[in-house]
Amino acid sequence: MRLLITGGAGFIGARLARTLLARERLDGRRIEQIVLADQAPAPADLLADKRVQGRVGKLLEHAHGLRDEDFDGIFHLASAVSGECEADFDLGMSSNLDSTRALLDALRHRQQKGAKPTKLVFSSSIAVFGPDPAYPFPPLVGDDTLPTPQTSYGAQKHICEHLIADYTRKGFIDGRAARLVTVTVRPGRPNGAASSFFSGIIREPLAGEEAQLPVDASVSHPMASPQSMVEGLAKVYEASREAFVGRSALNMPGLNVTVQQMLDALEKVAGPKVRALVKPQRDERIAGIVANWPKGVTSRRASALGITAESNFEDIIRQYIADNEGHPTALKGLRELGVQR
Amino acid sequence: MRLLITGGAGFIGARLARTLLARERLDGRRIEQIVLADQAPAPADLLADKRVQGRVGKLLEHAHGLRDEDFDGIFHLASAVSGECEADFDLGMSSNLDSTRALLDALRHRQQKGAKPTKLVFSSSIAVFGPDPAYPFPPLVGDDTLPTPQTSYGAQKHICEHLIADYTRKGFIDGRAARLVTVTVRPGRPNGAASSFFSGIIREPLAGEEAQLPVDASVSHPMASPQSMVEGLAKVYEASREAFVGRSALNMPGLNVTVQQMLDALEKVAGPKVRALVKPQRDERIAGIVANWPKGVTSRRASALGITAESNFEDIIRQYIADNEGHPTALKGLRELGVQR
Numbered sequence: 183m184r185l186l187i188t189g190g191a192g193f194i195g196a197r198l199a200r201t202l203l204a205r206e207r208l209d210g211r212r213i214e215q216i217v218l219a220d221q222a223p224a225p226a227d228l229l230a231d232k233r234v235q236g237r238v239g240k241l242l243e244h245a246h247g248l249r250d251e252d253f254d255g256i257f258h259l260a261s262a263v264s265g266e267c268e269a270d271f272d273l274g275m276s277s278n279l280d281s282t283r284a285l286l287d288a289l290r291h292r293q294q295k296g297a298k299p300t301k302l303v304f305s306s307s308i309a310v311f312g313p314d315p316a317y318p319f320p321p322l323v324g325d326d327t328l329p330t331p332q333t334s335y336g337a338q339k340h341i342c343e344h345l346i347a348d349y350t351r352k353g354f355i356d357g358r359a360a361r362l363v364t365v366t367v368r369p370g371r372p373n374g375a376a377s378s379f380f381s382g383i384i385r386e387p388l389a390g391e392e393a394q395l396p397v398d399a400s401v402s403h404p405m406a407s408p409q410s411m412v413e414g415l416a417k418v419y420e421a422s423r424e425a426f427v428g429r430s431a432l433n434m435p436g437l438n439v440t441v442q443q444m445l446d447a448l449e450k451v452a453g454p455k456v457r458a459l460v461k462p463q464r465d466e467r468i469a470g471i472v473a474n475w476p477k478g479v480t481s482r483r484a485s486a487l488g489i490t491a492e493s494n495f496e497d498i499i500r501q502y503i504a505d506n507e508g509h510p511t512a513l514k515g516l517r518e519l520g521v522q523r
Numbered sequence: 524m525r526l527l528i529t530g531g532a533g534f535i536g537a538r539l540a541r542t543l544l545a546r547e548r549l550d551g552r553r554i555e556q557i558v559l560a561d562q563a564p565a566p567a568d569l570l571a572d573k574r575v576q577g578r579v580g581k582l583l584e585h586a587h588g589l590r591d592e593d594f595d596g597i598f599h600l601a602s603a604v605s606g607e608c609e610a611d612f613d614l615g616m617s618s619n620l621d622s623t624r625a626l627l628d629a630l631r632h633r634q635q636k637g638a639k640p641t642k643l644v645f646s647s648s649i650a651v652f653g654p655d656p657a658y659p660f661p662p663l664v665g666d667d668t669l670p671t672p673q674t675s676y677g678a679q680k681h682i683c684e685h686l687i688a689d690y691t692r693k694g695f696i697d698g699r700a701a702r703l704v705t706v707t708v709r710p711g712r713p714n715g716a717a718s719s720f721f722s723g724i725i726r727e728p729l730a731g732e733e734a735q736l737p738v739d740a741s742v743s744h745p746m747a748s749p750q751s752m753v754e755g756l757a758k759v760y761e762a763s764r765e766a767f768v769g770r771s772a773l774n775m776p777g778l779n780v781t782v783q784q785m786l787d788a789l790e791k792v793a794g795p796k797v798r799a800l801v802k803p804q805r806d807e808r809i810a811g812i813v814a815n816w817p818k819g820v821t822s823r824r825a826s827a828l829g830i831t832a833e834s835n836f837e838d839i840i841r842q843y844i845a846d847n848e849g850h851p852t853a854l855k856g857l858r859e860l861g862v863q864r
Binding site: 328331347432 | 612655656657658666667668669671672673675678681682685686688689692693768769770771773824
């Protein structure tokens with residue numbers, strides 16, 4: 183089978199590709215090729231695999247060409263992040279809405295030429311949920327919570343969910359939208375997302391650097407490790423239409439955890455000196471955005487598909503440490519300040 | 524003040540214009556001009572009013588020009604109907620989604636040039652609601668029922684609701700989306716909407732013509748008269764942002780009524796001979812579509828704004844009769860076969 187991953191050079195996209203290549207199979211079929219489409223080149227280890235083809239450029243410009251190309255399945259992960267979309271409205275509309283529609287129309291074109299509807303997994307986000315004055319926000323947002331997005335990013339993701347549901351209903355594609363919770367611990371540097379600090383307060387201390395905590399430690403939020411998210415996306419792909427139940431987007435599972443619990447887990451895994459590198463420094467802008475986010479999720483439909491997240495934050499930290507054992511600096515703080523393990 | 528009504532030559536648009544012109548004021552301000560934009564020319568009585576300007580053409584083509592024009596408020600009613608959108612996917616996407624976005628972008632452009640955000644009332648539809656296998660459909664759909672549209676028309680309307688909410692949040696416009704229930708009794712001929720028969724089973728008998736009833740008499744559906752809908756749209760316009768509560772779409776009130784109750788009302792108002800012109804002739808296609816529709820609505824937020832629908836279907840029929848007293852044929856059945864009134 184031939185797969186396309188949009189955003190395939192990104193953090194989740196590349197990890198998904200590595201996982202699928204290691205498994206060699208998806209949905210009971212042998213993976214012959216994975217095309218990684220992204221604005222940046224895919225990581226070298228992936229491009230070195232002869233089953234991988236990299237493709238660099240904007241999805242909106244590439245999408246039309248997909249009318250002439252057959253894919254069995256697509257993981258559509260490419261997206262501008264929330265901070266970017268809030269700062270640059272046109273960028274968000276173009277990157278998140280127009281690109282998705284162009285992709286869907288290319289797939290529709292193929293289906294109307296006689297091809298089987300392409301299977302498509304769309305990474306939506308729990309950013310579709312926001313508190314609306316007319317509708318009290320539940321403590322935990324469920325699959326059936328009314329989405330009233332409070333960011334352009336969330337609105338664009340939710341609009342795409344509905345496009346995908348309707349293109350699926352019409353038989354143009356076989357689409358499934360899955361709302362990702364916040365993925366931690368992201369490697370690398372902070373990005374434009376307001377959620378960036380959720381990774382930063384673990385990643386920076388483990389590297390021996392100070393990290394700012396821009397919100398109260400009582401803030402609660404649903405999170406999952408990159409690997410559980412990737413495994414979950416593969417299960418969403420493999421679900422039968424009947425098992426997916428309907429065409430509405432579902433919530434991916436998350437560990438509903440407070441910042442305090444995250445810091446406690448960091449101390450437990452890496453010791454008090456590493457944990458002490460997290461410095462409270464309130465940022466009203468970020469605190470204001472985060473105050474509008476869900477404190478936790480439920481994910482009845484994903485659970486029924488056998489999709490799970492971690493049950494404690496220590497496991498999420500340990501996954502990051504294991505991922506970075508060979509990295510020159512990522513675990514410098516842990517080595518120099520950390521507890522013996 | 525200067526107003527634009529898109530779909531201004533249509534049934535609701537023209538009635539709204541007549542009502543506003545008769546009142547002379549909206550939102551406490553004198554109406555200087557109403558522009559009626561539509562693909563068809565506006566009715567002659569409206570064009571004869573010196574406060575009215577007609578504009579014929581596709582909204583998508585006109586929208587860009589609105590960047591150079593100031594309106595205090597817009598009623599955005601232009602839309603392709605459900606049957607058309609189901610038959611011609613591109614037409615629906617273009618007429619309902621692309622046109623709305625082009626309109627919103629023109630208004631955003633004006634706001635970014637320093638103009639006050641234009642007030643915009645969008646006619647959404649209870650077609651945003653449909654039964655999803657994952658979420659049991661409530662007996663009555665409320666403002667807070669999860670929309671899982673089962674038609675392209677419903678999906679497009681719901682997507683526009685979210686665009687309007689986000690453009691409003693960003694301060695580009697002052698938008699309000701109101702979900703119209705089925706408006707009866709529509710004059711004229713059947714149109715492409717699957718709901719067309721709801722008017723036909725009243726209109727045709729009153730004109731002395733047979734009407735087909737394509738569904739069971741037990742079918743229940745929310746309805747309102749054209750005049751209550753028009754009055755309601757004006758109230759949505761006049762509501763303060765605080766009174767509207769948030770930016771999510773609200774349900775307009777409807778009379779939740781069965782086809783049997785409609786026929787009983789017809790007999791009560793027009794007599795058994797007129798009522799006998801309705802002939803059951805099941806149409807599986809229409810019955811299948813209607814089976815996915817809400818059996819009734821609640822409309823807590825609209826009620827709080829003082830918006831009401833009729834409390835019995837006889838009043839809806841009597842409004843149609845009063846509207847058509849001078850019409851040469853519309854009440855032929857009532858005159859020749861009807862009860863003495």
